[in-house]
Amino acid sequence: MQEVERLLHSAAAGQGGALVLCGAPGSGRSTLLRAALRHAAGWTVHTVPGHAAERSFPCAALRRLTDRITWPAARDDEAVVTAGDSLLDFLRTTAAGRPLLCLLDDAHLLDAPSREVIGYAARRVGGHRIAVLAAGPPSLADLDLPARHLRPLTPPECRTLLAEHAPDLAADVALTLADLSGGNPAALVDLARSLSPEQRRGYTPLPTELHPDSPLRRRLHTELAALPPATRRLLLLAAATPPAPLPDLLAAADAGLADFRPAERAGLVTVDGDAVHFGSEVARGVAYREMSSVGRRTAHLALAGVAAAHGRRLDALLHRAAASTTADPALAAQLTEAAATAAPAEATEAFRYAAQLSTDPTVRDAALVDAARTAWLAGRPHRAGLLLRQVTVARTRVRARGLAAEMRPDGPASREILMDVAADLAQSDPVAALDALSLAGEAAGLAGEQGRYAALARRVAAGRRGDEAAAVTMAYHHVAGLADIACRDEEAAFARFRQELELAGAVREPIPLIRAATAAILVGDARMATASAGRAVVLAGADGAHSLVPRALELAALAGMASGDYDAATAAALDGVATARGTGQSALAGTHLGLLAVLAAMVGDRDSGQARIRAATGTEQARPLCEWALAVLDLVDGQRRAAAERLHLVVAGPPGRGSVLLRVAVVPHLLEAAGPEPALNPVAAAFDDWAGRTGQDGWLALRDRCRALRTRDGEAAEAHFHAALRRVGEAGFPRAHTELLYGRLLRRRRRHVAAREHLRRAAETFRLLGAEPWAAQSIRELRAAGERSAPRAAAGRSGPQPLDGAGLTAQQERIAALVAEGATNREVAQELHLSPRTVDHHLRNVFARLGVRSRTEMAHLLAAR
Numbered sequence: 001m002q003e004v005e006r007l008l009h010s011a012a013a014g015q016g017g018a019l020v021l022c023g024a025p026g027s028g029r030s031t032l033l034r035a036a037l038r039h040a041a042g043w044t045v046h047t048v049p050g051h052a053a054e055r056s057f058p059c060a061a062l063r064r065l066t067d068r069i070t071w072p073a074a075r076d077d078e079a080v081v082t083a084g085d086s087l088l089d090f091l092r093t094t095a096a097g098r099p100l101l102c103l104l105d106d107a108h109l110l111d112a113p114s115r116e117v118i119g120y121a122a123r124r125v126g127g128h129r130i131a132v133l134a135a136g137p138p139s140l141a142d143l144d145l146p147a148r149h150l151r152p153l154t155p156p157e158c159r160t161l162l163a164e165h166a167p168d169l170a171a172d173v174a175l176t177l178a179d180l181s182g183g184n185p186a187a188l189v190d191l192a193r194s195l196s197p198e199q200r201r202g203y204t205p206l207p208t209e210l211h212p213d214s215p216l217r218r219r220l221h222t223e224l225a226a227l228p229p230a231t232r233r234l235l236l237l238a239a240a241t242p243p244a245p246l247p248d249l250l251a252a253a254d255a256g257l258a259d260f261r262p263a264e265r266a267g268l269v270t271v272d273g274d275a276v277h278f279g280s281e282v283a284r285g286v287a288y289r290e291m292s293s294v295g296r297r298t299a300h301l302a303l304a305g306v307a308a309a310h311g312r313r314l315d316a317l318l319h320r321a322a323a324s325t326t327a328d329p330a331l332a333a334q335l336t337e338a339a340a341t342a343a344p345a346e347a348t349e350a351f352r353y354a355a356q357l358s359t360d361p362t363v364r365d366a367a368l369v370d371a372a373r374t375a376w377l378a379g380r381p382h383r384a385g386l387l388l389r390q391v392t393v394a395r396t397r398v399r400a401r402g403l404a405a406e407m408r409p410d411g412p413a414s415r416e417i418l419m420d421v422a423a424d425l426a427q428s429d430p431v432a433a434l435d436a437l438s439l440a441g442e443a444a445g446l447a448g449e450q451g452r453y454a455a456l457a458r459r460v461a462a463g464r465r466g467d468e469a470a471a472v473t474m475a476y477h478h479v480a481g482l483a484d485i486a487c488r489d490e491e492a493a494f495a496r497f498r499q500e501l502e503l504a505g506a507v508r509e510p511i512p513l514i515r516a517a518t519a520a521i522l523v524g525d526a527r528m529a530t531a532s533a534g535r536a537v538v539l540a541g542a543d544g545a546h547s548l549v550p551r552a553l554e555l556a557a558l559a560g561m562a563s564g565d566y567d568a569a570t571a572a573a574l575d576g577v578a579t580a581r582g583t584g585q586s587a588l589a590g591t592h593l594g595l596l597a598v599l600a601a602m603v604g605d606r607d608s609g610q611a612r613i614r615a616a617t618g619t620e621q622a623r624p625l626c627e628w629a630l631a632v633l634d635l636v637d638g639q640r641r642a643a644a645e646r647l648h649l650v651v652a653g654p655p656g657r658g659s660v661l662l663r664v665a666v667v668p669h670l671l672e673a674a675g676p677e678p679a680l681n682p683v684a685a686a687f688d689d690w691a692g693r694t695g696q697d698g699w700l701a702l703r704d705r706c707r708a709l710r711t712r713d714g715e716a717a718e719a720h721f722h723a724a725l726r727r728v729g730e731a732g733f734p735r736a737h738t739e740l741l742y743g744r745l746l747r748r749r750r751r752h753v754a755a756r757e758h759l760r761r762a763a764e765t766f767r768l769l770g771a772e773p774w775a776a777q778s779i780r781e782l783r784a785a786g787e788r789s790a791p792r793a794a795a796g797r798s799g800p801q802p803l804d805g806a807g808l809t810a811q812q813e814r815i816a817a818l819v820a821e822g823a824t825n826r827e828v829a830q831e832l833h834l835s836p837r838t839v840d841h842h843l844r845n846v847f848a849r850l851g852v853r854s855r856t857e858m859a860h861l862l863a864a865r
Contacts, residue, residue: 003148004036004133011131012099018122018132020107020140023150024267024279025223026186026216029135032150033103036133040101044094048102048118050109050136052226061114065102066090069117080113084120091121091130099129107143108136108265119143137267152183152280155582156830161185166192170202172382175584177206179380182280190214191282205386209285220286223266230259232290237299238269238276239288242318242346244303245274248310252302297323314338314346321353332357336367343544344378347371352387365396369403376407379546379583398424402436408587415440419449422456430463434475438515441482450486457483470503471512477503478515481522494693497523504532510540510548517555521562521661524694529559530568550580550588557595558661561602563698564732566769570599570811574832590619594626600834601632602733604773607835609633624650628666635673636773643673651683664690668702671709672741684710698734701727705738714749721745736765740778747785755785770812770845808849815839816846820859 007019021029037045046065054060062069062083069086094100102122107115122132122145134140141147153161158178162169169177169192181187187210194211198204210217224232230253237249250256260276263269268287270277278284291299304319317335324331332354339350351371358364372387384407391400402421405414418440425433437457457479464476481496497519504516513536520529536552539545553576560569573595580589593616600609609629616622627646634643647670651663667687674680684706691703701724708720721742725735739762746755763778779787808816811832818828825839832839852858 001032001035004032005039007131007133008036008039008101011101011129014127014129016095016125016128016130016132018125018134018145020143020145020147021133021135021150022138022140022147022267023135024137024184024283025219026184027150027152027267027279028185029150030105031185033105033133033135036101036131037103040099040131043099043101044097045101045103046094048104048110050104050106052109052222055109055111057111058113059111059117061110062087062117065114065118080116080120083113083117084124087117087121088124091125092128095129099131102130102132104132104134106136107134108140115143119145137265138270139265139267153178153181153185153188154183158183158188161188162192165189166195166200169195169200170382171586172385172584173200173202173206175582176380176382180206180208180281182278182283184216184280184282186216187280187282190216202382202385206382208281209289210282216282217286220268220283221290223268224287224290227262227266228259230255231262234259235263235269235287236291236295237303239278239284239291240296240299240303240319240322241284242315242349243276244307244315246271246276247274248303248306249276251306252299297325314342314350318346318349318353321350321357324357327359328357329359329363332363332367336370339370339374344374344546345544347374348378348380348383355390362393362396365391365393365400369396369399372400373403376403377545377547381407381547381584399429399432402432406435406439415449419452419456422460426456426460426463430460431472431475433460434472434479435511437479438475438482441478441518454483454486457486470506471509474500474503474507474512474516478519481519485522490689490693494523501525501528501532504528508539510536510543510545510552513539514548514552514555517552517559521555521558524562524691524696524699526559526563526696526698529555530563533559533572546579547583547585550576550583550585550592553579554588554591554595557592557599561595561599562665564734566599566602566733567811570596571814573599574814587619587621590616590622591625593619594622594624594629597622597629598625598632601629601636603769603771604633604636605834605838606633606636606773608838611829611835624662628662628669631666631673632669635669636777638777640673640675644670644677647673668706671706676710676712680710697727701725701738702734705741708745709741714745717745718742718749732765733769733771736762736769736771736774739765740774740781743778743785744781747781752785756782756787759785759787770842808846812842812846812849815842816850816858816862819843819855820862 003019007017010017021032023029048061048065050061059069066087068090069083091100091102104110104118110118118132122134122143125132132145134143134145138149141149155175155178158181159174162174162177173195177188177191181191190210191207194207194214196204199206210220224235227235233253234249234255237244237253244252246257253259257271260269260271264271268279268283278287288296300319300323304316304323307319308316317331317338321331321335335350335354335357339347339354342350348371351367351374355364355367355371358367368387368391372384375381375387376384385404388400388404391397398421401417402425405417405421408414418436422433422436422440425436437453437460440453461476461480468476477496477500481493481500484490484493484496500519501516501523504513507513513532517529517533517536520526520532533552533556537549537556540548540552553572556572557569557576560566560572573592576592577589577596580586580592593612597609597612597616600612613626613629616626627650631643631646631650634640634646647666650666651670664687667683671680671684687706688703691699694700704720704724704727708717708724711717711720721738724738725742739758743755743758743762746752746758759778759782763775763782766772766775766778814832815828818831819825823831825836825843828834828839829836847853847858850858850861852861
């Protein structure tokens, strides 16, 4: 809308122009024209929409605009120039009294002579109070006028639009509608308006196509009807699922590539290499329903034959299943076999068809559970839930309950269900029981559940043969380690988790690697946690297991935080928010926002920390992380008592997801805030034991720092700080923080020369890391220790520098990339969950480090990389 407003403003000032709004049907191009009309109050407005029925009538649109132009009998370039000049004179005369706005909706449906003449005149309205706005499909870009291509709505924009039209939608329903619509605004609104109350809450299946009364469906029907028969046949084949590659479509239709061009010009599809893409799933659905039931069956059988001939067995089976009209147990068995090695999205369809074609209720229900699991892995939780509700056989319902809890593992009820499922499956399916127990791992720390968890773990472990695959052996070690935690045998738990980690390199499945990353964090091995979580992210993405990606990213963020690599942690958590929301895991998105809040607080970024806390509001799982973030900000402000009170709540609060890890992680900040408080001796002793057991220099350095903070003996405190700084594993922000605390102690003990040495290093490191509030604290301590001038920042570079050598943080690189793409500071803030003030601060630092003075210079520098 900003470009439309700029055009109107320029035209009102006598600098007219034209703009073409290009997009698929329903993309909002007509809405923008209506908005322009509202902004043009007091203008003269000429509205000339295109009509399919008049496309073959030469100059029909031109005559609706004005009857003063006569089209010569001979249609040639000279005729276009003559008619165009006459139209331009008419527009100038009309705009003499007040500005003129010409609106051309569906301009692709204008007759060809009118489109040529109007285009000629529109390219020459500069210097006059005339604005020409045309709207149509992407093919309108050939008018050689400035064009704005309307992109699909992003998931957050879809949620905002749905909140306006259907505020009572369940979260997973909104996610499914956003997916179905493909980000098409009209499709999204039409789908939302057609839902029943039961569908809005997610209790009954959602529509897979637009309602017959949908305005967008009628418009699509008109567009399809106007296409040549060969093009319609190709579109109907392209709409059949699973989607077939372009060569298969052409072979099945006995057509050529040129037959797709009318559909591309209408904005219905795009052909990209060997793939044909519809603008949205609902557009695909309308094209599919245009085919008769006999035609659909014939199309599927034709595509099945072509797929089989090219060796794509699963595609051939799916098309055969779609063409089936009766039960077919043999085909169901083939689908189940093929689904075992398929990506989750394709496997979901295979299992669903297998259930539909089966005659045995037990086989049917097993296929439904498998379909639900793969749907959830593919990032479609709503569909998974609907599939689970169809399960009826009692034995299979146990697995269904376990999967339902696995899909929402954050609540106490889910942990109890998972433990019940593990008990039910301990004998019949020990591997599934292991999965349930590993997911219910937080139960190992719940009062009253430790004994039950340990007993269940021993019962399941009794079925171990010793010849299991590496992934299953890892699961046994993982559950045994959690059981040892339940029994408060930390030494045995560490041994079990380390055995699990020794096997991590031998597996390629994301779930065992996610468990391994958890185990690595529990034993304090940030390097191994980073490696396992990183592999899990890559493998889950490659396998199409999208729901697992944000879980792995959570562990990657925790590992980065533990190692002091805050840039890596921030990058992982930012990706985690987006992928969690995209897969319907709102609680997990809240956890990532909580981690981002803590990371912002660590560097003293109050605005961003508070913005992220507000974004996480309403997510119970994020509350302890948000309290931690607020406590760190209190420490930045010197409010130690307030920080201690918040962190006490975290340590003493009810157990929740991640609480075992969190209660270890906050201890250094709690001891910094509370000082040598005797009541905290048990917490401090437990941290001492855990840190010592890790054997990792980073954690041992933190243990030394905590010991220094707990003692009232100044000499002993100095010895502990000295020991911490001798550890080679502590670097970056944690080391700078230790230098600050040590320098503060030395200053208070009036050892000013030594204090200044540590405080200078702290201030320099904090500045390099962009942690200005901590740098300011260090400088205040320096001045109190007798420093006459503050440490200078690193010398600036002269001239533009390559980005790779500019020393930008990961956050600064993301900001620079978004700004170079044209994003405003506010848009960058929304994308990265920062405050606009923080974005402005980072951007100024980016300019300084790159040696540029403007966004344009920076964009050119980035483009030249």
